[in-house]
Amino acid sequence: MGIDAGGTKVLGGVVDEQLAVHHRVHRLWRGFERREVLDLLVDVVEEALATDPETEAVGFGIPSLMDSDRAVSLACVHLPLEGVPVRDLISERLDRPVVVDNDANCALLAEARAGAAKGATDALMLTLGTGIGGGILAGGELYRGSGSAGELGHTVVEIEGDPCTCGSRGCLETVASGPVIAAAGELAAEREPESGLGKARAAGREVTGPLVTELAGEGDPAAVEVLADTGRKLGVGLASLANAFSPEVIVIGGGVAAAGELLLEPARAELKRRALGPNRDVRVVAAHFGDEAGMLGAALLALEHR
Numbered sequence: 001m002g003i004d005a006g007g008t009k010v011l012g013g014v015v016d017e018q019l020a021v022h023h024r025v026h027r028l029w030r031g032f033e034r035r036e037v038l039d040l041l042v043d044v045v046e047e048a049l050a051t052d053p054e055t056e057a058v059g060f061g062i063p064s065l066m067d068s069d070r071a072v073s074l075a076c077v078h079l080p081l082e083g084v085p086v087r088d089l090i091s092e093r094l095d096r097p098v099v100v101d102n103d104a105n106c107a108l109l110a111e112a113r114a115g116a117a118k119g120a121t122d123a124l125m126l127t128l129g130t131g132i133g134g135g136i137l138a139g140g141e142l143y144r145g146s147g148s149a150g151e152l153g154h155t156v157v158e159i160e161g162d163p164c165t166c167g168s169r170g171c172l173e174t175v176a177s178g179p180v181i182a183a184a185g186e187l188a189a190e191r192e193p194e195s196g197l198g199k200a201r202a203a204g205r206e207v208t209g210p211l212v213t214e215l216a217g218e219g220d221p222a223a224v225e226v227l228a229d230t231g232r233k234l235g236v237g238l239a240s241l242a243n244a245f246s247p248e249v250i251v252i253g254g255g256v257a258a259a260g261e262l263l264l265e266p267a268r269a270e271l272k273r274r275a276l277g278p279n280r281d282v283r284v285v286a287a288h289f290g291d292e293a294g295m296l297g298a299a300l301l302a303l304e305h306r
């Protein structure tokens with residue numbers, strides 16, 4: 001079983017060796033305390049186990065800087081898991097092997113084994129959601145550096161930019177995450193009341209990232225421009241990452257990736273303008289597994305540790 005514990009939602013699935021998903025569990029959380037977070041994670045597993053009792057092992061992807069040897073969450077800006085030995089606390093409540101890794105590392109693992117980065121030995125992944133997670137595949141293996149590599153969402157793109165959840169300013173996460181798209185959509189709706197965004201807002205709809213994507217898909221120019229502007233800013237960060245890592249492919253996942261080419265095409269164009277030599281030709285593609293990549297990768301880790 002794989003569990004992707006995101007900043008606002010939890011997605012779990014019972015997965016077989018061919019990566020077919022047999023049973024899905026969705027939960028939302030907000031403002032939970034540490035105990036409630038761990039209780040809900042155990043609940044999600046138990047709900048799935050009730051239908052699939054033969055599940056052999058459970059993998060968790062969490063949005064944390066990890067001490068991967070001890071499976072301790074060292075720092076976590078979206079959930080109260082700082083300093084928590086997640087694997088040990090959960091495995092004592094589940095009668096099965098438990099493995100825990102960073103959520104974006106899990107997503108990259110799934111994409112590298114069977115998805116958009118299949119066959120690549122050097123790849124990057126960014127998961128655009130509540131925040132921006134990142135993972136690095138180097139020489140065919142997840143690259144951890146001295147422990148906490150891969151935090152690509154905290155690549156600084158604006159020196160005096162907006163404050164970031166990490167304590168810095170102007171990180172990629174402050175210009176291209178889901179909440180930033182929602183805020184930009186809200187501004188565009190105010191500025192252009194006759195646009196699709198403006199009319200949706202006037203009709204009482206909350207301007208969210210998914211609404212911006214939906215209206216952009218229907219051709220609303222205001223919504224298209226919000227995604228294009230986000231894509232350009234994403235591309236600024238991708239150019240730095242392409243120069244630093246020279247990957248074969250950069251995979252963009254997370255909920256925001258639902259925007260597809262409306263986001264990726266401007267990102268590629270900006271990357272091409274800024275990156276050096278052959279680094280400007282790196283492929284930038286949407287995650288094959290969409291926002292299920294993290295859940296599938298967590299399940300792959302579990303399969304390896306059963």
Ligand SMILES: [Zn+2]
Binds near residue numbers: 165169171
């Ligand atoms: Zn940051």
